[in-house]
Amino acid sequence: MEKYVPDIYQKSIYSINYDSLLSRGIKCLLFDLDNTLAPLKEKTPNEKLKKLFQELKEKGFKIIIFTNSPKVRAKPFMEGLQVDCCAYAKKPSTAKLLSVIEMYKYNFSEVAIIGDSMIDDIACGNIAEITTVLINRIAKREYPLAWIKRRYEKHVLKKLRDKDLFTKGRYYE
């Protein structure tokens, strides 16, 4: 169960304290796409997101979109935000994550994964022993069959709450 508990939990990508991530030694941010950067219905990045990513680049972060979605979904975001991307990431499997970290030559302590799914994003990051940041999903609508994972997540959330390991809405960093 502990593998589902994020190191940091915030409301959205806009409420994360990125300076504090910098001071923890984080240099590379792996962002989930769907319901983390944008809801499914949005096909391109909006101005608010572009502005955030510009600021993050100015702070010196390397940004990589790390999504389980196909490349055709990620491409407009990769181009519009001028960042790198790894599609078909197969989270929570860590295989792609490890190869990305190796390819970009980062230490594990320098990488953080940010996403809306405990089951995919947070478990993947925790198993690989990088910093994990959970945010609340942007919209209710998800890809087909996501409900199966969400139902499991509901069960995980209840267990974590019972053990006082994690409570939804109780933010921390």
Ligand SMILES: [Mg+2]
């Ligand atoms: Mg997601």
